[in-house]
Amino acid sequence: MPSDAALHRFEYDGWFVVIELDGSGLDGVSSGHADLHWKSGHRCRIALAGKYEDRASAIAALAQRSRAFIDDWDITRAQRASPFIDQ
Numbered sequence: 001m002p003s004d005a006a007l008h009r010f011e012y013d014g015w016f017v018v019i020e021l022d023g024s025g026l027d028g029v030s031s032g033h034a035d036l037h038w039k040s041g042h043r044c045r046i047a048l049a050g051k052y053e054d055r056a057s058a059i060a061a062l063a064q065r066s067r068a069f070i071d072d073w074d075i076t077r078a079q080r081a082s083p084f085i086d087q
Contacts, residue, residue, distance in 0.1 A: 006032075006055045010063065014038065015070050019062045021055055030058040034066045044069060 006021040021032035031049040035042060046065050052058040 006059060008059050008063070012067055013070055013074065015043075015066075017063070017066045019059055019066070021058055021062075030055070032058060032062060034062045036066055036069065038073075043073075 008019040008021075010017050016037040017034055018037075019032065019034045021030060024030045028051050029049060030052045031047075033048065034046045036044040036046070046062060046069060048058065048062050048065070052061065
């Protein structure tokens, strides 16, 4: 793992999120991803690449996108909710 790589984990609304920041290249571009897990499995990977001020801002961007995905997932699930379907 490069010296400027980072790992951040958190739970949000029943989801477990693991953010891995790979670090920055010579051009200043940071890359990384967030893996989103819900119930028994992996549901989504959100990738990120771009110029960020520091590791913390890149992690914050991935965390924000992860929360937005989860919020959208919950809204979509609620819209199709039925008392006859186990979600």
